[in-house]
Amino acid sequence: MPAMEKPASQPPPPWSPWVKAESLTRCWLYWLPVTQFPSRQQERAWIRAFLYMLFQNLAGEKLIPQSFIEMTHIHRFCQDEFIQCSLDLQPVFSFSRTPWAPMPAVISPEETDQIRSGEKPFVLSNYTDGYCYWIPKYDQKPFLDRFLGYGGVTILFPGPDPNTVAPPLRISPGVRNSPHFKEIFAMGDPEAELNKALLLKHKFLGATKKLFGRGWEDRVEYRGLLFVLPRLRSSDFFSLEADVLANLFDASPLYFAESPPDRGMLLASNRSLDEMIGAIVAALKQEGIHFPLEERYGQQS
Numbered sequence: 001m002p003a004m005e006k007p008a009s010q011p012p013p014p015w016s017p018w019v020k021a022e023s024l025t026r027c028w029l030y031w032l033p034v035t036q037f038p039s040r041q042q043e044r045a046w047i048r049a050f051l052y053m054l055f056q057n058l059a060g061e062k063l064i065p066q067s068f069i070e071m072t073h074i075h076r077f078c079q080d081e082f083i084q085c086s087l088d089l090q091p092v093f094s095f096s097r098t099p100w101a102p103m104p105a106v107i108s109p110e111e112t113d114q115i116r117s118g119e120k121p122f123v124l125s126n127y128t129d130g131y132c133y134w135i136p137k138y139d140q141k142p143f144l145d146r147f148l149g150y151g152g153v154t155i156l157f158p159g160p161d162p163n164t165v166a167p168p169l170r171i172s173p174g175v176r177n178s179p180h181f182k183e184i185f186a187m188g189d190p191e192a193e194l195n196k197a198l199l200l201k202h203k204f205l206g207a208t209k210k211l212f213g214r215g216w217e218d219r220v221e222y223r224g225l226l227f228v229l230p231r232l233r234s235s236d237f238f239s240l241e242a243d244v245l246a247n248l249f250d251a252s253p254l255y256f257a258e259s260p261p262d263r264g265m266l267l268a269s270n271r272s273l274d275e276m277i278g279a280i281v282a283a284l285k286q287e288g289i290h291f292p293l294e295e296r297y298g299q300q301s
Contacts, residue, residue: 014278017291018267021234026245028272029237032265033293037151037258038077042292044149047265049289051148051155051256052141053280062160063253064202067140068229070096071131073152081146089143090196091133095221096154096229097212099236099244103219104130132229136199151260154229156252158204165198200226207251211244230255234262246270 013020018030034043055065069091074082082089095104107115107127114120132154135143140155147153205227212228230248232255237245248255249270257266267273284290 015274028269030267034264037260039149046291063157065140066156067135068132068154070152071128073150077150094225094227096132096231098231151258153258155256157254161202163201204251
């Protein structure tokens with residue numbers, strides 16, 4: 001049981017079923033347990049409902065939730081589904097990193113020979129650690145509806161960037177409905193494509209590359225990366241250098257991750273989320289949406 005968990009005999013705080021790391025003073029960190037990864041459908045449904053309400057609460061701050069998924073989890077649990085959705089998702093490939101892991105290495109010639117000769121079986125998921133995809137969409141719900149719960153999702157919450165504000169794009173109904181342009185519009189909405197293209201210029205991408213690509217600057221692979229995704233465990237929020245943590249929250253004031261090493265979900269912020277989490281949990285209960293593990297963890301109100 002993770003160290004952040006409190007004894008069941010204590011009365012639950014308003015932010016329950018999330019558990020707060022009370023001893024952490026450099027930021028705010030909350031943990032939510034799951035039974036396993038891939039997680040149960042009831043657990044997925046609750047965390048999705050929580051996240052979607054969190055997105056609504058943060059809309060006034062103009063934060064832009066952006067989802068990422070680890071390639072390892074795709075190949076282990078949902079490869080076919082991800083491939084079938086890839087045209088709609090338009091994922092962007094890059095590296096992820098736990099502090100301060102080496103850059104993912106290519107297969108050595110010796111290992112390649114062993115695989116070719118049959119001495120060693122080729123298992124793709126053995127060679128995908130440290131690779132991830134970004135889903136560059138303003139609406140993250142279609143992606144999270146399908147892929148949250150496998151244990152590989154991270155969500156960053158960058159703020160507004162003037163470079164990503166699209167100019168007004170007015171396309172008349174006549175043009176949209178014209179048979180001459182039918183095939184063009186079937187390929188994608190021009191406004192959505194423009195928004196995605198501008199999202200690729202968001203400053204948070206370069207900020208993550210600079211922060212978590214540290215030590216990789218001389219590698220040719222680094223030059224081609226758009227971002228480097230921080231893949232953090234609960235212990236990292238205690239041990240990361242203060243300036244790295246501060247700059248992470250400058251680029252993304254909130255950080256959410258499915259964390260198999262922690263056997264649950266992590267939600268971190270540069271400010272207290274006690275009231276916001278408490279209000280969301282209360283609203284979910286009013287709608288009859290209860291956390292499936294409340295009784296097990298002694299957090300039922």
